[in-house]
Amino acid sequence: MATVLTIYGLLGLGLIASLVKSREKTAAAFKIAGKALMKTAPSLLTVLGIVGLTLGLLTPDTISRLVGAEAGWVATLTAAVIGAITLIPSIVAFPLAGSLLRAGATVMTISAFVTTLVMVGVVTAPMEIKTLGKKFTLLRNGLGFLAALLIAGIMGVLLK
Amino acid sequence: MKILKTYLAPILIALIFIALTVVWPDAAVRSAQVTWDYFKEMALIMPAIFVLMGLMEIWIPKDKIQQWLGKQSGFRGAALAFVMGTLPTGPLYVAFPMAASLIRKGASITNMILFLGSWAALKIPQLMVEIKFLGLPFTALRFVLTLTALLIIGLVMDKILHKSPDLEWQKSAPDPARMPGIGMGMGMKAGVKPGMKPDMKPGMSTTDQKEKQSDNQT
Incomplete structure (x- = not known):
């Protein structure tokens, strides 16, 4: 809800200011918006479909089973990969991470999961490539994944 | 043909959904629910974001x-x-x-x-x-x-x-x-009309423009 309010609040202010200054330019802005929206629509639909599929197949239960109480590198790496692939809303992801932690998963595993979850987006890659380019997307996500593993390692050591 | 090519990925995903409905109906229903929820959110947010972008582009x-x-x-x-x-x-x-x-x-x-x-x-x-x-x-x-x-x-x-x-x-x-x-x-x-290019205002002196250009290089 805060999201919608923020965006529409900004839009309202912007539109009023724009209309006061020039109606023609406001129309031009809408034209640009329409074109950009049409161009991104296919990749947006793709992303929505993949998000649904990954969340439908990888339920919180399945994730718990995969990264559960098993310690060690395999669990951490699995958690990092799952975090990188899925796009889970934080309101679902953090309670899940919290319960996994209490169930015996290591801090390293949980921080790998949380960090790749927010830093790396495999399912949103089609849209990122469309808007920001292949090179940018690969670099951002690749380096983000490496950084997430490093962060997980440091957190695992410091928060023992 | 062009439309088919542009929408190839979404069509493929729709096919996966159909296949999933046959082999694993539970997961298909869950997936469809999630996609629908996100779709509603996007339908609400995305047009506004793009208009904001358009305004930014112009102003x-x-x-x-x-x-x-x-x-x-x-x-x-x-x-x-x-x-x-x-x-x-x-x-x-x-x-x-x-x-x-x-x-x-x-x-x-x-x-x-x-x-x-x-x-x-x-x-x-x-x-x-x-x-x-x-x-x-x-x-x-x-x-x-x-x-x-x-x-x-x-x-x-x-x-x-x-x-x-x-x-x-x-x-x-x-x-x-x-x-x-x-x-x-x-x-x-x-x-976008040529006159709207921000870094080439008509009243600008040539030295200003040169400075602008050298700014662009940095």
Whole structure:
């Protein structure tokens, strides 16, 4: 809800200011918006479909089973990969991470999961490539994944 | 044929959904529910985001973006990118078109990585949930480490993309390409008139223009 309010609040202010200054330019802005929206629509639909599929197949239960109480590198790496692939809303992801932690998963595993979850987006890659380019997307996500593993390692050591 | 090609990926995904309905109906229903929920959210947010982008494209002059978020913007530019990212404004894919538009207007790669990164990883409402379920030490440490990592990734990517720019992306510019030196010929689409080019105001003296151009080079 805060999201919608923020965006529409900004839009309202912007539109009023724009209309006061020039109606023609406001129309031009809408034209640009329409074109950009049409161009991104296919990749947006793709992303929505993949998000649904990954969340439908990888339920919180399945994730718990995969990264559960098993310690060690395999669990951490699995958690990092799952975090990188899925796009889970934080309101679902953090309670899940919290319960996994209490169930015996290591801090390293949980921080790998949380960090790749927010830093790396495999399912949103089609849209990122469309808007920001292949090179940018690969670099951002690749380096983000490496950084997430490093962060997980440091957190695992410091928060023992 | 063109439509088929453009919508190839969504069509493939629809086929996967159909196949899933046959072999594993439970998962298909769950998936469809999630996709529908996200679709509703996007249908509400996305048009507004694109109109905002259009307004930004028309009204905010390139030299201002360069000044606020460009390579020379320093600490203040980084701080601005960070604050823009932490505002409560929806999932990351909302930010991609915004970042793309800002880069074309002269924002630095480092600042945009910071913007996208804090948008995804350091959002204020998200941090609240994180503190509640994973505790303050975990959240604080992750915050500091992530911010550091984003800065390093941003600087590295800036170096790499400067040395070998993504030419394919620059050519495929969806909106008037106004990056210095490229795409000038094809930049006049989408209703933008030549007179609206911010860095070529009619009243500007030639020395001003030269200064502007040398600014662009940096």
